[in-house]
């Protein structure tokens with residue numbers, strides 16, 4: 001056996017350096033190109049990705065990491081787990097049936113909804129949740145994984161097919177119309193996996209990367225038993241080497257089970273969880289392969305090559321250099337494609353970064369250093385050290401005043417001095433709102449003309465002055481419109497914001513923006529997260545002018561609108577040279593100043609949106625308390641210095657609160673709005689049981705749907721809410737911002753919503769007056 005250390009990549013971005021996949025998919029959906037053209041473009045992307053990796057010298061190059069929509073959906077199709085509602089799809093092409101599962105399908109003859117979509121572990125990628133029916137059967141139903149292996153082979157590139165493992169696949173899915181746990185389906189699933197592995201072997205594959213990311217979660221006995229029986233079953237194809245691949249965390253006590261599984265190799269994520277190396281070195285047998293993920297697939301920072309080589313050498317010292325693979329920590333799906341495309345980025349900052357294409361080089365260099373000695377790649381290491389040193393020393397990165405300020409934040413800071421029960425009385429007197437006050441979540445339709453205006457401004461065809469004048473006119477129109485409709489608390493509409501994080505990032509120091517740093521979010525949707533590279537400081541007021549302007553136009557209250565510190569952090573690429581909690585606290589301090597400036601400018605209600613608070617939750621329960629402590633503290637730090645009479649709102653776009661209700665309560669916001677219309681107000685029980693006393697705006701209708709909610713529907717929901725909550729506690733609002741909707745949808749919906757509030761006020765609360773509360 002060769003003693004050579006090998007290199008590997010767990011997956012490469014599918015979208016293409018210029019988002020070719022997005023463009024091709026959307027063109028196909030609009031019927032601008034045919035299926036054959038789409039498939040050709042996809043094939044071309046795959047070939048480019050393989051070529052890039054081969055040219056970089058990667059030994060284990062993945063195939064089947066590509067997907068036209070989502071790799072979990074691909075797995076469902078591969079296994080024949082296609083819910084009955086897609087049976088109609090027999091009449092359409094397999095490709096259209098696939099997209100129907102991904103995005104739903106509406107035509108004269110069909111109307112089916114897509115599979116449910118949810119976040120892939122703690123990333124910002126979303127997968128389509130496998131749906132299992134009563135008596136679910138599985139059968140090998142797609143040749144994609146074999147075809148793509150052969151496609152690469154035809155290009156003379158020998159690949160390692162990637163397959164989502166059976167236990168993770170089931171754990172990520174849901175049983176519909178039965179109470180059976182998905183794991184109960186394991187026995188019927190294994191024969192199909194055996195068949196897939198056999199086909200791959202027949203096609204010439206020797207290694208298969210079998211992804212079991214669920215192994216980094218807290219697993220119960222049932223799951224551990226399932227792992228044993230699944231992998232004993234898969235061992236029936238002995239000619240195939242299985243690389244059991246784990247990422248996004250540490251294995252912990254699951255390692256004992258893993259060691260007993262008959263697999264040829266194990267991949268661990270040392271970027272996310274370097275602390276697990278010692279246990280793995282102790283327990284993982286030397287006669288089996290070990291793949292160490294040392295190049296982070298989830299961030300954009302250059303690898304510290306010397307530190308990584310140190311890990312590689314530690315492994316070699318413990319087990320020798322045979323059966324060792326140096327790899328990306330996880331799929332590179334989560335990083336942007338190619339830094340070379342960034343022509344406008346500050347040169348120094350750019351020298352600190354590595355996107356997917358650059359990470360290939362890092363893996364190759366580390367592997368070569370391990371095999372032939374560091375001296376053979378001396379110049380690469382030298383350059384790396386210079387770049388890292390420049391980052392460490394850079395003044396761009398650090399603002400002593402910000403650090404000083406953070407250090408001097410007093411322990412008690414971030415606590416509102418007056419308890420909510422008293423604040424409520426003060427606010428009621430000051431704000432004079434009716435019971436069941438009506439409001440919206442902030443944004444109003446970003447129509448084509450607003451987007452065109454912004455495009456003209458960005459490319460210089462209209463001046464900043466003209467741009468602002470036009471937006472002001474829109475804002476003024478919106479204020480008049482809200483008055484006419486009869487809303488109680490108005491918003492300025494957020495017309496000046498393209499994106500709720502970008503808008504703030506652009507005005508804060510320490511943030512940088514790429515031209516092309518796109519990352520797939522789901523299907524054809526990509527996001528371009530800002531990069532937080534340095535200490536965060538507010539240069540000047542960010543929103544005060546817009547809010548004050550809007551407030552100057554009306555005697556009603558206008559709500560100021562900010563994105564919260566946790567959400568700004570969560571939707572950015574975050575610096576890795578200090579704890580996330582510290583970066584979050586810096587953002588919080590910047591927002592703290594903004595909140596006070598808004599208050600000074602006469603804004604008496606301020607909403608701080610935290611839609612991403614929940615998605616920052618760590619994968620392991622043991623880490624929840626620490627996360628919830630610093631994240632809620634950051635929120636309070638931004639909000640808590642206002643006067644008692646100033647009302648702080650927050651907004652969250654989801655309805656799962658039962659497990660974090662204490663944390664939500666600890667935000668100490670005066671009002672919280674969130675999504676609930678789709679769950680029929682059921683989650684309000686959580687608030688009632690918790691004896692949550694602050695005010696609540698349960699979203700009365702689903703803004704994600706184009707349909708108009710009727711007055712009756714909303715009075716029904718409102719009465720339901722009043723059955724659980726105190727009448728003085730309830731606000732009336734949609735469940736999220738209206739940015740993506742058209743005016744034709746928003747207008748009737750809000751008119752109905754205000755009418756619903758009016759009716760319920762009249763028939764439920766005739767005797768109630770302002771300020772008359774318990």
Ligand code: GLN
Pocket residue numbers: 441442443494500561609611651652653736737738739
């Ligand atoms: N204020 C934001 C808006 O209305 C909130 C968006 C969100 O919750 N994602 O657009």
Ligand code: ZN
Pocket residue numbers: 441611651652653735736737
């Ligand atoms: Zn929302």
